[in-house]
Amino acid sequence: MTTRPAHTPLAASAVVLAAAALVSAAPASATADRPAPRAAGRAAATVDAAVGGPLRWGDCPASVKPADGQRCATLSVPLDHADPTGPRVGLAVSRLAGTRPEERRGTLLVIPGGPGGSGVQRLAQKGAALAEETGGAYDLVAFDPRGVGGSAKARCGLADEDRWMVTLRSWPAADGTIGATAERARRIADACARNGGPVLRSLTTANQVRDVELLRRALGEEKLSAWATSYGTYVAARYAQEHPERTDRWVLDSSADPDPRRVAYGWLADMAKGAEDRFPDFAAWASHPDRAAGGARLADTPEGVRALVLELAARLDREPRATGAAGAPLTGAAFRQALQSALYSDAAFPGFARLVGQVLDPEGVPVLPPELAGPMPDEAAAITVGVICNDVDWPRSVPAYARAVAADRVRHPLTGGMPVNTTPCAFWKGGAVEKPVRLTDDGPSNILMIQNLRDPSTPHSSGLRMREALGDRARLVSVDRGGHGVYLTAAGGAGNACGDRAVTRFLLTGTRPATDIRC
Structure with a gap:
């Protein structure tokens, strides 16, 4: 359920590894800036020990590449919400003020995917389009969750070789065995237990929900x-369940199964x-005569494209190819990961097709996508595993993972058993911080x-399970x-005018379709 690493809008999302595109922004400037005019009846800001003080809006860090008019601040929140007067951490917050105060609807919170997506960066990327689409009627606000971007970070102290996408994501060995990945997963979990400290243990969905509530109070909104995307839909759904009286118009874009027995592991x-x-969308595109x-x-038929991709993955399992990135061969796992990332958007199809062409050329030097060409920062690796391992107890049996991988490689050869393989969560010290809840x-x-x-990350069938859980609320x-x-x-390349109009x-x-619809 992560967002694609190259466009952290589930990826970040993808569930594990949207963090590859995190911005490393410094905390926002504390220069005072008068808040946007408040509409009649809008609640005064509640500033108490938990909130930690008013938001002071200033310039955003240059690394954010802010949209015109985008302002930034830091929200102080308790490290442990059970101890509101104890140690605190800062969260980067950003705002695009509405341009029509006379028709102001309130504040629209942009909740990023991941875990690991930056809300501040997403507002920089999508804020102008969202403001235009909604006619300037909302103040648009976003924040970087704990561990992300300009907010307080955790570190696991992982070695470089354990911070590559194809190692943090547990791709089985070329022969399908998982001994090496299980050993690596245990090593990562041990390092996080030694070095992560209380900040790492605070990286949970429950704390993100609590932080959203403190942000609401700091903004002075009743x-x-x-608008939540990917993993952010789970955060938003949890908030809507715990604070139903604080929700106005709630959009969940690309949801996964919220069943507490399948949270994170099932995603x-x-x-x-x-x-x-x-x-099949890529296969149809890559076999079309226009290409x-x-x-x-790549082939005359979609079936030919599939056969070619699977054959090349198997070939690279046997004989990895040197690439233009030092120390980063193109293995079968890296090739499959490049495909999985490319499936997030039609706009990425040409890049993967080029990679296939480079592999087919005996003299070619494959060029890896940036997210596969080097290790991710330690802080990004920490958020990648922290939330999903802290949120829920994962299965612990390595033999059970091995059986699942063997079956899944046959059932779903495009992903080679990775989605059901062991992860650091199988060895996580202390297990889940809190029990997951049922929506x-x-x-x-x-x-x-x-x-x-x-959807390659949150399949429609998974979204239907969120729909079932919410019942007549949605x-x-x-x-x-x-x-x-x-x-x-x-x-x-994935847009849809009918869907955009409905949202x-x-x-x-405030008008929704009377029943579920298809666009």
Whole structure:
């Protein structure tokens, strides 16, 4: 359920590894800036020991590449919410003030995916389009969760070789065995236990929900609206369950299964089906006659494209290829990971087709996608594993993982058993910080879900389980497209005007479809 590493909008999302594109912004400037005018009846800011003080808006760090008018601040929150007067950590917060105060709807919170996605960066990327789509009627606000971007970070002290995407993601060995990945997973878990400290243990969905509530109070809003993407939909759904009276118009974009028995572990496992759902889109694209002129036509038929991709993955399992990145060969696992990342957006199809062409050329030097060409920062690795391991107790039996990998490699060869393989969570010290909760249909009917039918990270079938859990609280817009993330993604090739209209109408008028619909 992570967002694709190259466009941290589930990826970040992807569940494990959206963090590869984290911004490393410094805490925002504390230069005072008068808040946007408050509409009549808007609650005064509640500043108490838990909130830690008013937000002071100033310039955003240059590393954020802020949108015009985007301002930043730091929200102080308790490291441990059970001890509001104890140690505190800072969270980077950002805002684009609405341009129509006379028609102000309130604050729309942009909740990123991941775990590991930066809300501040997402607002920089999507804020202008979102403001235009909603006519300037909202103050747009986002934040970097603990461990991300300009917020307080944790470190696990991992060795370089344990911080590559193809090692943090537990790709089995070329022959399907998992002994080496289990050993690495145990090593990562041990390092995080030694070096992560209380900040690492504070990286949980429950704390993110608590931090959202403190942000609402610091903003002085009686209610929030929200647009949550990928993993962020789980955060948003948890907030809506715990604070139903504080939710206004709630949009869940690309949801996964919220069943507490499948949180995190099930999200990763579902990516195998997601890749199978989505690959036909790439295969149709790469076999279309129009691709011939650009050298991207890989076969005459979609079936031929699939056969070629699987054959090349098996060939690279046997004989990895040197690449233009020092110390980073193109293995079968790296090739499959490049494919999995490319499935997040139609815009990434040409890049993967080029990689296939480079592998087919005996004299070619494959060029790895940036996220595969080097280790990620230690802080990014920590958030990648921290939330999913702290949120829920994962299965512990290595033999059971081995059996699952063997079966999944046959059932879903495109992902080679990775989604069901052992991870550091199988060896996590102390287990889950808190028990996961079951979402219910209790609360106002003010949630609109939107989901692609062919999503490589949060399959439509997983979104249906979120829809079932929310009952009459929600309506679902199913979009006949592929890719991860739906609303305002037209530029990335996965957009849909019908779906965009449904979300925008809801945000502006509160009107949802009377029943679930398909676009």
